[in-house]
Amino acid sequence: MMKKILVAEDNRLILETIFHSLTREGYEIIKVNDGKECLKMLEEIKVDLIITDLYMPYVNGNEVISIIRDERKENTPILVLSAAGAEDNVLKAFELGADDFMVKPFSLVELNVRVRKLLAMRR
Amino acid sequence: MAQIKPNHKNLIIHLLSSICIFILLATMESKGDEYIDTKINSAQAINTQSSCIDTSMFASLMEETPVLSDSSAVDSEKKESAIHEKSKWTAKKPHNEVNRIVLWLFGDNNVSEFKSRLIDFGKNNLPLFLQKNYLRLVEKTYTYPIIIIFIILIVGLFFNLTTVLLVMYFTNKRKNYKERYISIYRNSYEEVLRAYLFGEIEWVLALQKLKKLKKPLNRKILTDVLLIFKENLRGEMDSQIPQIFIKLGLEEDSLKLTKSAFYFRRIEGLKALTNLDPENAKKIIPNYLNDSHTTVRTEAQISFVRLYPENPFEFLKTLTKPFSRWTQLSSFYIFRLHQVPVPAFVDYLDSEIPTIRNFSLRMIIFFQQLENASAIYKLLDSPLEMTRFLSIRAVNDLRLYEGKSIIKKMYQSETGNNKLEIIKAIKNISNDEDFDFLESIIRSDSVSLKTEACRSLYYVNNEGRERLNVLNQNSDLKIDQFLAHVTDQRN
Numbered sequence: 001m002m003k004k005i006l007v008a009e010d011n012r013l014i015l016e017t018i019f020h021s022l023t024r025e026g027y028e029i030i031k032v033n034d035g036k037e038c039l040k041m042l043e044e045i046k047v048d049l050i051i052t053d054l055y056m057p058y059v060n061g062n063e064v065i066s067i068i069r070d071e072r073k074e075n076t077p078i079l080v081l082s083a084a085g086a087e088d089n090v091l092k093a094f095e096l097g098a099d100d101f102m103v104k105p106f107s108l109v110e111l112n113v114r115v116r117k118l119l120a121m122r123r
Numbered sequence: 124m125a126q127i128k129p130n131h132k133n134l135i136i137h138l139l140s141s142i143c144i145f146i147l148l149a150t151m152e153s154k155g156d157e158y159i160d161t162k163i164n165s166a167q168a169i170n171t172q173s174s175c176i177d178t179s180m181f182a183s184l185m186e187e188t189p190v191l192s193d194s195s196a197v198d199s200e201k202k203e204s205a206i207h208e209k210s211k212w213t214a215k216k217p218h219n220e221v222n223r224i225v226l227w228l229f230g231d232n233n234v235s236e237f238k239s240r241l242i243d244f245g246k247n248n249l250p251l252f253l254q255k256n257y258l259r260l261v262e263k264t265y266t267y268p269i270i271i272i273f274i275i276l277i278v279g280l281f282f283n284l285t286t287v288l289l290v291m292y293f294t295n296k297r298k299n300y301k302e303r304y305i306s307i308y309r310n311s312y313e314e315v316l317r318a319y320l321f322g323e324i325e326w327v328l329a330l331q332k333l334k335k336l337k338k339p340l341n342r343k344i345l346t347d348v349l350l351i352f353k354e355n356l357r358g359e360m361d362s363q364i365p366q367i368f369i370k371l372g373l374e375e376d377s378l379k380l381t382k383s384a385f386y387f388r389r390i391e392g393l394k395a396l397t398n399l400d401p402e403n404a405k406k407i408i409p410n411y412l413n414d415s416h417t418t419v420r421t422e423a424q425i426s427f428v429r430l431y432p433e434n435p436f437e438f439l440k441t442l443t444k445p446f447s448r449w450t451q452l453s454s455f456y457i458f459r460l461h462q463v464p465v466p467a468f469v470d471y472l473d474s475e476i477p478t479i480r481n482f483s484l485r486m487i488i489f490f491q492q493l494e495n496a497s498a499i500y501k502l503l504d505s506p507l508e509m510t511r512f513l514s515i516r517a518v519n520d521l522r523l524y525e526g527k528s529i530i531k532k533m534y535q536s537e538t539g540n541n542k543l544e545i546i547k548a549i550k551n552i553s554n555d556e557d558f559d560f561l562e563s564i565i566r567s568d569s570v571s572l573k574t575e576a577c578r579s580l581y582y583v584n585n586e587g588r589e590r591l592n593v594l595n596q597n598s599d600l601k602i603d604q605f606l607a608h609v610t611d612q613r614n
Contacts, residue, residue, distance in 0.1 A: 014351070017355075017356070020317055020321060024321070105355050105356055106357065108356065108360070
């Protein structure tokens with residue numbers, strides 16, 4: 001059965017590129033453009049991994065992580081993909097419950113490896 | 124009987140009032156006509172009596188130049204009275220012909236006076252080339268019925284409004300069309316480039332699919348797409364993206380943009396070249412480091428930091444304009460983000476530009492660079508307060524013990540902030556010899572300096588604490604309150 005990955009990213013070009021890259025790897029990708037849509041989608045479907053940006057409209061990445069972990073008590077792996085790679089941002093994301101952090105510009109090969117690793121850990 | 128709705132009622136009242144106004148205007152118009160006819164007839168009667176006044180004389184009268192023919196005395200009297208009447212008629216002519224409503228509202232004399240004032244104003248204040256048209260305009264205003272002027276004004280207003288609305292409509296339509304156009308081609312270029320970058324199609328096919336690349340707007344769209352790819356992706360694609368940029372000759376467009384008269388286009392060009400064609404960027408960036416526009420200068424300096432990782436701040440030596448705080452922050456961020464090797468900032472301490480010296484001092488403190496302490500001591504003598512402040516902080520943070528005597532000497536002549544910084548530095552680099560110095564500050568009047576001196580003396584060593592106890596017991600300084608504050612963990 002195909003693994004479902006929810007990708008929340010406000011930059012359409014990057015969203016499509018991640019979609020393209022991960023679909024080739026055999027995953028089912030659900031695309032959303034902001035944090036609000038991400039949380040709404042998570043109410044409707046169950047996913048195996050969440051990839052989220054930090055700076056998004058309406059609800060930002062940190063809030064998304066916080067809601068998933070603290071309010072909904074879900075343990076779906078979360079990979080943060082952000083250009084805000086300062087130490088403070090990384091630490092905060094991990095403290096809130098992120099499982100991995102990738103800084104933009106990022107390598108698609110590296111993303112695929114990290115996704116595979118996170119999904120394997122979940123098993 | 125059908126009921127009249129309130130809306131209809133209003134409409135009827137409106138219509139009736141309009142008809143009333145129209146009738147009123149028409150009545151006034153006819154009265155005005157009668158008035159004019161009477162006046163013209165009387166003038167014509169006089170005119171026939173005075174045979175000497177011909178049409179040319181009438182014209183000269185209009186110009187207010189009294190021309191009289193050579194006749195008998197009786198004739199002359201008649202003529203004079205005729206001229207007088209004519210003049211009166213001329214002065215009243217505009218009134219008679221025209222502004223019946225205005226005349227009726229404001230009175231005959233007031234309107235005439237207002238007209239002569241308007242003419243005087245024009246003659247006294249307007250330049251000669253405008254005077255003719257101005258006087259003609261005043262004459263016209265007094266010649267044509269005011270209702271026509273109103274109609275012309277309303278038509279003009281309507282025309283203006285229509286023009287504005289049409290311009291807005293077409294501008295909006297054009298903007299929407301452009302946005303749609305950009306969106307369509309952006310999506311198309313993204314798809315083609317993604318397919319090419321993922322190795323799904325060959326370059327020849329990709330080139331065929333990249334439509335309308337001769338158009339400047341399309342080339343700009345493609346450059347933007349490549350920039351987003353470059354800024355977000357690395358790995359294999361990192362090298363492929365600049366290749367596409369050069370293969371399509373987009374670097375020529377960016378080079379042209381850097382020569383534009385508009386600063387934002389210059390920035391656009393610099394940004395594209397820095398990210399997608401670093402070799403060309405390296406050639407032109409030095410020309411923009413001292414650009415007259417601050418934003419262009421900032422962009423060029425940030426680009427320099429990115430393009431020369433082996434010596435990112437070398438441009439500071441050639442800078443002739445202030446090094447802005449924004450550039451300092453941005454270049455420091457890029458410097459840290461790209462893990463660029465740290466240069467020796469002491470090399471820039473002798474710069475003639477204060478902002479560069481201060482930035483270098485901050486960097487020296489941040490990276491704890493101890494290469495050349497004497498260069499820092501020299502700056503303790505700077506005429507600028509901020510530079511001295513940062514130098515004192517450097518002495519403190521880098522624990523430059525040799526600088527202690529210098530900062531102690533300059534204490535008396537320093538500003539409040541710098542005095543505080545000196546006392547803070549003494550805390551970290553002092554020994555028993557400095558107790559007298561700190562005690563003298565404790566005996567001063569300033570509360571903040573006193574507090575800081577107590578803190579320094581307390582934290583130097585145990586002897587310092589003893590000295591404070593002795594001071595507290597043997598003097599009336601009442602430093603126990605200061606000590607309580609200093610030793611409180613919350614402070």
